[in-house]
Amino acid sequence: MSTQTPTQDKTKLRAAPRMSFGRWITQLGWRHAITIAAVMFALFPITYIIGVALNPVGSLSSACPPSKTGISALSCLVIPQTVSFENFSAIFNDPRLPYGTWFVNSLTVALVAAIFSTLMSASAAFAFSRLRFKGRRPGLLSLVLLQMFPQILAITAIFILMTKISEVFPQFGSGTVTGLILIYLGGSLGVNTYLIKGFFDTVPIEIDESAKIDGASHVRIFFGLVLRLSAPVMVVVFFVTFTFVFNELAIAQTLLPNTTDTTLAVGMQTYVSGNLQEWGKFAAGALLAAIPMITVFAFTQRYLVTGLTSGAVKG
Amino acid sequence: MSTTNPPDVGEQSTGKSPLGRMPSGSVNAWIGKLVLLGIIDVLGLWAVLKAYGASWWLAVGFLTIVLVIANITYFRKGGLPLKYMLPGLVFLVAFQLYPAGYTFYASFTNLGTGHLISQEEARASILVQNEKPVADAPSFDVRPIVKGNEVSMLITDPETGTALIGTSEGTTPAPDAEFTGATATAVPGYDTLNLGQLTGDPQLDQQWRDLAVPWDVEQGYNLRQSSPTRGELRQSDFAYDPETDTFRDTATGAVFFANGSVGLYTTDTFDPDSTNRQNEGQFLTPGWPVGVGLDNYTTVLTDPGVRSNFMPILIWSFVFAIGTVLMQFGFGLLLALVMQDKRMKGQRFYRLALVLPYALPIFMTALVWKGMLNRDFGIINQILGANIDWLGDGTLAKFSVLLVNLWIGYAYMLLVVTGALTAIPQDLKEAAFVDGASAFRAFRTIVLPLLMVSVSPLLIASFSFNFNNFTLIQLLTNGGPFAGSPIQGGQTDLLITYTYRLAFGTNEQLLGFASAISMIIFIIVAGVSAYSFRLTKRLEEIKQ
Amino acid sequence: MANVAFEHVEKVYPNGFHAVQDLNLEIEDGEFLVLVGPSGCGKSTALRMIAGLEDVSDGKLIIGDRVVNDLSPQDRDIAMVFQSYALYPHLSVADNIAYGLKIRKMSKDEIAQRIQRAADMLELGPFLDRKPAMLSGGQRQRVAMGRAIVRDPAVFLMDEPLSNLDAKLRVQMRAEISSVVHDLGTTTVYVTHDQVEAMTMGDRMAVMKAGLLQQAGPPQEVYDHPNNIFVAQFVGSPPMNMVKGRLSQSGDGLSVHVGDKDLVIPASVLDERAGLRKYIGRDVAVGVRSEDMEDASLTPDASQDRRLNGTVTLVEALGSEIVVHFSLKGDAVVTEDTKLVAQETGDEALDTGPAGEVRWVASFSPRSRVRREDRVEITVDMERVHWFDPDSGEAIRG
Ligand SMILES: Nc1ncnc2c1ncn2[C@@H]1O[C@H](COP(=O)(O)OP(=O)(O)O)[C@@H](O)[C@H]1O
């Protein structure tokens, strides 16, 4: 344990005083203990699912032989019993449950919805933050109110609307990825606009004014200055929208109920519902499905902490 | 720069925006704008025409207004706010405001199974659904033919042997039809569809199946396909009288009139307070949606049967949402505090590992937990060496749902709290120590209140999100376990999953009723949020 | 009330940075000590060790008669005024002031009384119900003071409490803090980088540089008898003028050659600074404060052997005096210390001009008529000239 005592680099001017072991326990040791327990809580479902994915038998019980119970079963969480990539190739070769299609659909819907929603919300937020016009306050208030009416509450109406749209515009109606994107675009604007506006408000107006004096157009001020300076909140909004859309289940399964052409959120549950208990395939698919979100998270997490709190506080 | 602009391109050189006089983009930008608007106009016009063709007046109106406003907005000088807001506004109105408004409207109707279509469509449907083949009628040779996207019927009249083109309007002679033997099989200007083409295109197939060609209006005979090459004459059991808007049962003579209070054609002995079964034979289906006033709401609140389903779900929704927020926040706060000591080694690894659950899709983690909590094969029972029915017992299922949601959401709170804690000046804590406060007291009286100022809006948002956390419940328990039938609600049902089941989950869709519950959810969430925002407003005054 | 003593105190930060080295300093009961030095020299670190906000790495820290090294802040009976004031933003002024008293479970009446007294003393009465955010900078400063004085602690600690105020308020609060603290008679350690505050406020000042205590003593004594070039230049405004001079024997006495002039060192000085004799034939650093020079045309009686010639580069008439910047033939004294002070004060007078010239600042009587670009003759009060080793920077004394 003593290796974890803070020791000083010998080359430094002078070593900081070493902590005694007792002191280490009372000051830092217990912190490590709690954190390590939490890390185990955080990681064990993940290590478990990796084990299931790498097991070619594919049933829930095969991830850990039933003979192991108690403490010995814990080892299944750390060491996969077998290593095989059968499940990974299997999910791409099942025309009834076309994992590849789901994956592409989910990624498309989430990316397109997140990008456009972020841009549209930002430009609306720019108007609310920088321009003065009649109906600005009521407009803001309605946005706040609308935030409390998530689309899932209007799912009946959305279903009816999209059914009607698909009669007239089959390209955009229910059953199409485009239709789903349209719905998500409508839904995320209310939430995001208010959040972004709060952040824009903290960018000093003097910056706009000086750019204006330098001859910049409003378009340039918006894209070149305000958006740039608000990068953290833009990133956060992108991340939040991407995550929301990627995970959304209710609307997706209402509009894309057909497993041959749907999103991951809707499709994944079919592996493990009813008589089909394909846990191996599910686990493989789930691990791949995590990649887009982890990627987006990795790119955005630098901003997340500041963006999440500042947006909410200043909103 | 502005001198090189075309002198007459509106706002570009002469516009006076609320931001003041602004020289604006180059000629290229202006051409770009023109092209973009051109594309939108073309697309928009196409959509208006399609909607017009389908007689969907709401869409025609909306699209026209949007097109007009868009063109005015982007070609006129000034009006900057709308320039920035219009794109978002269009989507907001179409896919958020309209559905919200429609939900509000629907909550006062009996929209649902048997009341889904308009009265006009209901009339047609009543006739069609009660059609029977006409006895002793001759059999027809027919062919599906298509022009554009419209399917028509090429008919060989069995009596005269001549060819006719039949549509839902009636028949017209087709003298130039080509015959194969005695059967007309093609006609110039139309494509004849074969079986493969029909089955390959569900839309054409549906049109073909729905096509009813009036043959003998007096008798009420319609000619319909019975296969891709055969047609038969059919006649409805009911005769419709447009004068009185009534149906008459041709066999019994019973008369059904349009009953506006229930949205059905009913006899005058129909009793609106009885069940459908008791009214058997007294009404025709389908009906159409009609306003029922506050019925849906009063049913929720007063009907003893519904109430006994609704109240436990309402209470559990609150317990779940509040419990989730408290647990996630508490655990996130605890970890943030524990890891606050900068001397602690391995912080980067810890944070990475601890934040991972936040970066995983919920549909993945909820289902993984479902597997782990499985009674027979789940790893958790295996480790415990037990046989606990985590998701099958009401109380345990509630506990499991909360536990899983803690796992899913604490990382978000950890991120947020860490950020908020670093924003609190170190000075303040030190001042409290110097003032004699213990570490715990300084935390309780200084750090925690300041922390709450910055995180309480997020806690409120988290409450509303979890109050409607459809995904987790559907994937983990689907609302169960169920004591009775799913329509009565399960032990872990939230209002939103319950509502969804009412709307889509069973054979009988109760859309109006589901909408009423949606409105109730909205009122609850809005009320709780407004109340808590008022509370935090007071805290907010601290800053600024 | 209590004394505070540092005995061989060391502070090494966890990253290995040695912020305070072998600090020995005793602050007497009831004394007002000002700890001064350029920023980053370890003043705050020293103060925060007294407060218990930083661990003492080595040595002993004593308050009263207790070694407090391992006591937590709340057990040390100290009160502190922070540079940022550190007012609790969610509490009213009254609650801010009462915070420490409530923790000590004082009775409500007693708390109310004390708040009232502090409010009277600091004229905070009308603001007691306000939140800190609704106060001006000066008012916040008073609240911070109030929070410290109601506690009636054994020691007051103040870390640059005036640095966030504008110049005028600073002068006013300077006087106010001095008088409040002296009235209370509480032992006080006051940290500042502003030598004016150091000169005017304390009973004693302690000058620090790079973690090391340079000199401690009553302000005037430090001013008159600086231990080294650093103290000499850091204390006093403008900083002490320096030039290199070569010492030589002249008859019985000594003289110093500066530029093209020879200045004779009076016998009284030699008695006091016997060590000067060791420098015969070598360079010394000659330091002259601006007020120890005068326009020679106003002192016609002054002998030739205490005169210097210079060229006026700038004249600032302040009414009560005339500040004259001039260049003088001679070699500049350049050590780490002179650079550090130049950096700290941002004073261009310390810029060494062209080689072989130094820039000096003198304050003349308002009767002087010198103008820019005049050749000017200056008389130096040779009794008050300071002498330093040009390499070590140490004062040359006995
Ligand atoms: N927590 C710390 N860790 C490492 N170095 C520090 C820390 N706090 C201060 N220092 C360094 O110690 C030196 C003295 O700091 P401080 O006492 O705050 O100076 P000042 O005299 O300006 O108040 C500075 O160089 C500073 O960079």
Ligand SMILES: [Mg+2]
């Ligand atoms: Mg400092």
